[in-house]
Amino acid sequence: MQFTSESVEALVEQFTKLPTIGRKTAQRLANYILKMDEEAVEKIAEALLAVKRKVQRCSTCHVVADRDPCPICSDSKRDPSTICVVEESSDLLAIERTGEYRGRYHVLGGVISPLDGVGPDDLRIRELARRIDPDFASDGDPPPLDAVDADPDGEGLSGGSPSGASATTAGAAGDPGADASPKDASPEERSNGADASSSEDADEGRVNEVILAVNPNVEGDTTAYYISQLLEPFDVSVTRIARGLPIGGDLEYADEATLSRALEGRGDV
Amino acid sequence: MILRSLRLRSFRAHAETGLEFAPKVNLLYGPNGAGKTNVLEAVHYLCLTKSFTASTDRYAVREGAPYFEVEGTVAGVREAPVDVRIVYVPSEGKKVFVNGAPLDRLAEIVGMLPVVVFSPEDYDLTAGGPSERRRFVNNILSQARPVYMDDLLKYRRARKQRNEVLRQYKGRRESPPSSVLKPWTEEIVAIGSRVIQQRHDFLNTFSDYLTDAYRRIEAVAEKPSIEYDTVADVEDLRAAGATTEAESGPPASREAVAAAFRDALDRKRGSEERRGTTLAGPQRDELVFRLDDLEVRRYGSQGQHRTFGMALKLAQFFYLRDRADTDPLLLLDDAFGKLDRRRTDVFLQLLASDDVGQSLITATQHRSFAEALDFETSAHRAFRVDRVEQKARVRPADGGTWDDRAATDIEAGTPDDRDVVPDS
Ligand SMILES: [Zn+2]
Numbered sequence: 066m067q068f069t070s071e072s073v074e075a076l077v078e079q080f081t082k083l084p085t086i087g088r089k090t091a092q093r094l095a096n097y098i099l100k101m102d103e104e105a106v107e108k109i110a111e112a113l114l115a116v117k118r119k120v121q122r123c124s125t126c127h128v129v130a131d132r133d134p135c136p137i138c139s140d141s142k143r144d145p146s147t148i149c150v151v152e153e154s155s156d157l158l159a160i161e162r163t164g165e166y167r168g169r170y171h172v173l174g175g176v177i178s179p180l181d182g183v184g185p186d187d188l189r190i191r192e193l194a195r196r197i198d199p200d201f202a203s204d205g206d207p208p209p210l211d212a213v214d215a216d217p218d219g220e221g222l223s224g225g226s227p228s229g230a231s232a233t234t235a236g237a238a239g240d241p242g243a244d245a246s247p248k249d250a251s252p253e254e255r256s257n258g259a260d261a262s263s264s265e266d267a268d269e270g271r272v273n274e275v276i277l278a279v280n281p282n283v284e285g286d287t288t289a290y291y292i293s294q295l296l297e298p299f300d301v302s303v304t305r306i307a308r309g310l311p312i313g314g315d316l317e318y319a320d321e322a323t324l325s326r327a328l329e330g331r332g333d334v
Numbered sequence: 335m336i337l338r339s340l341r342l343r344s345f346r347a348h349a350e351t352g353l354e355f356a357p358k359v360n361l362l363y364g365p366n367g368a369g370k371t372n373v374l375e376a377v378h379y380l381c382l383t384k385s386f387t388a389s390t391d392r393y394a395v396r397e398g399a400p401y402f403e404v405e406g407t408v409a410g411v412r413e414a415p416v417d418v419r420i421v422y423v424p425s426e427g428k429k430v431f432v433n434g435a436p437l438d439r440l441a442e443i444v445g446m447l448p449v450v451v452f453s454p455e456d457y458d459l460t461a462g463g464p465s466e467r468r469r470f471v472n473n474i475l476s477q478a479r480p481v482y483m484d485d486l487l488k489y490r491r492a493r494k495q496r497n498e499v500l501r502q503y504k505g506r507r508e509s510p511p512s513s514v515l516k517p518w519t520e521e522i523v524a525i526g527s528r529v530i531q532q533r534h535d536f537l538n539t540f541s542d543y544l545t546d547a548y549r550r551i552e553a554v555a556e557k558p559s560i561e562y563d564t565v566a567d568v569e570d571l572r573a574a575g576a577t578t579e580a581e582s583g584p585p586a587s588r589e590a591v592a593a594a595f596r597d598a599l600d601r602k603r604g605s606e607e608r609r610g611t612t613l614a615g616p617q618r619d620e621l622v623f624r625l626d627d628l629e630v631r632r633y634g635s636q637g638q639h640r641t642f643g644m645a646l647k648l649a650q651f652f653y654l655r656d657r658a659d660t661d662p663l664l665l666l667d668d669a670f671g672k673l674d675r676r677r678t679d680v681f682l683q684l685l686a687s688d689d690v691g692q693s694l695i696t697a698t699q700h701r702s703f704a705e706a707l708d709f710e711t712s713a714h715r716a717f718r719v720d721r722v723e724q725k726a727r728v729r730p731a732d733g734g735t736w737d738d739r740a741a742t743d744i745e746a747g748t749p750d751d752r753d754v755v756p757d758s
Contacts, residue, residue, distance in 0.1 A: 087425060177517065179498035184514060283492040283525070287517040294517070 073099065125196070127172040127189050129154045137161075137169060144168045146273040150193060150292065152176055152280065160278060168276070171196065176284040177291060185291055193292070197272045197299050277305040335410040335447060335660045336692050337377065344399035346372040347726035354730075356715035359685050359693050359707055362728070363700045364719035369726025370696040373719070374451075374665045376404040377694060380418050381449040381663065382477075383428055383440045391422050400424075408447055410660050418447065441484070445477045448654045448662035452669035456643035460623050460630045467621040474650050475536055478657040482532050489525040489616065496522055497611045504610035519599060522615060527591040529616045530564050534571060534586040537562045537621070540653055547648035551680055552641050561622040565614055566594030640673065644681070651690065661691025668696055675702075682706040686714075700736055 073095050080091035098106055122128065123135035130136065137143055147168030151157050157170050173188045194201040277292060279285035293303045336357050342348040347369030362370040375385045375394070385394065395402045405419040419431040430437045437443060458466045476483035496518035503510040537560055548558045562568055571586040571594060598614035599606075606613050623630040623642060630642050654662045664685070670678050685693050686707055697703065700716060709716050709731075718731045 179495050179502065179518075283488050283495065283521055286524070287492070287495070287521045290520055291513070291517045294513075 126157075126170045127174065127192065128157050128170060142167075145270055147276065148193070148196065148272055148274070149276045149278050151278050152285070156278065168274075173279075173288070176279060176288040178284045188288070190292060190295065193275075194295060194299075197275070197296065197301055272301055275301055275303045277303065279305075335408050335663055337663055337694075338407045338409055338415065340373070340377065340380075341403075341405045342373070342376045343403040344396040345376050345402040345404055346394055346396060347721060348372055348376075348728075349396060349399075349725045351726060351728050353717065353728060354715075355692065355694070356713055357692055358713040359682075359695065359703075360714070361700060361703050361707075361709070361716040362694065362696045362719050363698065363703075363716065363731075365721070366698060368719045368721045369728075370719045371667050372726065373728070374667050374694055374696060377406065377663065377665060378449060378451065379404050379420050380406045380443075381447040382444055382473075383420060383430060386451045386453070386665070386667070391428065392424055395422065395424060411446060416446075418443065441480070441487075444483060445480055445658070448477050448658045448660065449665060450647055450651045450654065450662050451665045451667065452644065452647050453667040454669065454672055456647060456669075457639055459643045459646055460634060460639045464618075464620040467623075468617075468619055470646065470650075471533055471536065471621070474540075474653060475532060477654055477662075478536075479532065482529070485525055485528045485532070489522065489529050492518065492521045492525055493612050493615065493617065500606055500612065501610040504607060509607055519596070522612065523592050523595050523599070526615045527588060527595050530571070530591050530595065530619070531586045531588055533616065533619065534562055534564070534568065534591070538585070540649060543649040543653045544645060547652065548641070548645040550648065550684065551644055551677060556625040556628075558642060558645060559624045561624065563620040563622060564616065565591075565598040570594055637674075641677070644669075644677075648684075664690060664693035666693060666695040668698075670695075670697060670702070678702060679706060700731075704736060 076095045076098065077088070077091045080086050080094050081088055086094070098109075119131060120129050121131070121133055123130050123138055124133050125138045126135060128135050128137070144167050148171050149157075149160060149166060149168055150171045150173060151160065152173055152175060154172055157172060160166050160170075171189070171193045173190065173193070175183055175188055177183060177185055177188065191201065275292070275296060277289045279288050289305050296303050337355050339355065340351075340353045342351045344350075347367075351369075351373070353373065362373055364370055371387075375387065378384070378386045379394070384391070401421060401423040403419065403421045405417065407415050407417050409415045417431075417433050419434075420428060421431070422428045428440055430440055430443045432443070432446075459470055472483075472486060476486065496515070499510050499515055499518055541558075541560055544558050544560065548556075564571070568586075571591050572584050595615065599612075602613040625634070625638060625642070628634065628638075630638060634642065651662050651664065670681070673681070682703065683706070684690060685695075695703070703709075703716070707714050716731045716736075718729050720727045720729075
């Protein structure tokens with residue numbers, strides 16, 4: 066299709082920047098917008114801007130929310146002793162929809178993936194450790210991993226090293242979910258979050274269990290391993306959600322690899 | 335399984351071709367380049383979502399066409415015949431449909447329609463490099479166990495990630511800190527030892543199949559064997575206390591394999607950092623084929639290479655049949671071209687027997703097949719494949735209409751070729 070209008074062509078161009086949208090789909094969308102009422106188009110444009118201008122991140126759990134702390138972190142009925150660790154805000158919403166979980170969350174902002182330029186320091190893993198122990202090594206110290214063999218670039222990464230720089234692009238391209246900028250939590254926000262949780266009764270604020278709800282792929286496995294090693298020195302139990310069968314799926318039609326894994330990871334009933 | 339019918343659209347030389355197959359031997363004959371192998375490739379796409387040649391999907395699309403489509407009706411895998419369709423659009427990738435419903439992942443189809451390919455390239459199984467032999471094992475195990483393929487794909491991904499860590503730190507002339515490398519080491523050890531364990535246990539079982547298959551095509555008393563060469567001595571991979579048995583040994587212990595793999599990585603750490611890549615693991619596995627004490631790759635005669643290659647594929651057939659509970663489909667692409675008369679006859683008799691199921695064969699001429707098999711019966715069917723006006727044309731043939739003339743002769747000789755070869 067040949068567009069004679071530069072504005073239409075520009076719109077198509079912008080649409081193709083979105084994930085899963087190819088040129089054809091972008092043209093279809095642009096055509097559709099052309100035919101819509103101006104009012105309806107305005108609503109879309111407003112919603113797009115609002116998402117960037119109004120939405121912020123909870124400084125405790127880092128979920129995208131309209132206020133800080135987010136409704137979950139400020140809900141005193143939610144159990145603060147259990148933290149469920151998810152990759153993205155959208156994963157948090159998926160677990161919330163089950164209505165089964167009464168603890169709190171921590172959004173990592175992705176998973177460790179060297180191929181995408183994402184290392185442990187590009188995720189909110191230190192922030193997680195600090196929720197468990199506010200004295201956890203501040204930015205200047207090496208992590209208390211068996212890595213006493215020093216982590217010379219542990220900080221170099223956040224200081225604009227090659228892999229640190231590529232992490233930003235990878236975050237935008239690789240994770241089209243809600244989390245576009247994994248590093249937007251400023252130090253002030255972080256300390257606010259720490260104050261908020263420590264202002265409660267000391268024992269009540271204690272974290273007893275960390276549930277890792279990362280995806281069951283190699284990046285999720287590795288991230289889970291990294292976190293469990295990092296948290297090993299602390300008096301906290303670290304568990305990982307079972308990979309299982311999709312609920313509502315017929316056993317007969319479950320894909321066999323999933324079924325075999327489910328059998329392998331079976332637990333007591 | 336029985337492939338009843340096949341339809342190709344814009345697939346390589348085929349613009350639009352439909353075939354109805356017989357339940358036993360189906361011979362596709364005609365001149366080179368006419369499009370015979372394309373039919374086998376199309377079937378392979380249905381079974382394993384890719385070609386058995388090294389060619390890419392993009393080249394499978396007929397020139398000038400926007401996509402290709404292959405559809406087949408298969409009996410004998412579920413209660414009712416199953417319709418399987420694969421569509422490839424270069425900008426969107428491949429999609430597989432089973433009875434009209436799209437599969438979430440292409441991998442789900444693998445193993446449902448078991449298939450074994452015989453081709454002149456089987457020579458490389460014994461004569462070529464180690465990757466040929468790993469590919470052979472990967473093919474069988476992926477068809478036999480969906481979990482294996484899942485592990486294999488995950489292992490490749492994890493190894494790529496680990497290599498990236500090694501590469502990045504090599505570039506900075508630093509050793510990767512343990513906090514960064516160790517999680518990836520543990521991940522490849524966890525998945526890689528599952529791969530090794532499954533290969534080990536498979537080869538234990540498979541050697542009996544190989545011995546049987548070899549005896550079917552070669553009367554001499556040589557005994558074929560396979561030695562598995564992996565991260566550690568195979569004996570060390572078994573659970574502590576397990577004893578070695580003569581024929582098929584005890585299964586490998588996951589813990590023993592993981593420990594051996596971790597050990598091998600530890601020993602190579604220095605070189606890994608210097609070269610910026612992972613240097614131990616199942617990606618470096620090797621299989622050593624022997625006939626009695628003779629190592630086939632180094633000392634085998636041409637005839638021994640061919641027989642061993644055929645025996646491996648035949649053993650694959652019987653192994654998959656036992657795992658899948660159905661006869662795998664046999665695709666023989668020009669597999670008889672370099673075989674001597676005796677081996678050809680032995681093999682054709684096997685194809686006609688009840689020991690194997692359906693087969694699709696390509697050949698440049700029909701003669702040796704017409705003598706060995708009765709194409710007048712409904713068990714076998716022959717197809718004449720020609721290239722006409724840049725398109726492949728496939729027509730059923732039978733004993734009365736054998737025609738080995740080149741297509742151009744037919745075109746020149748008769749104004750309407752439908753008079754010469756009636757559609758049956
Ligand atoms: Zn929150």
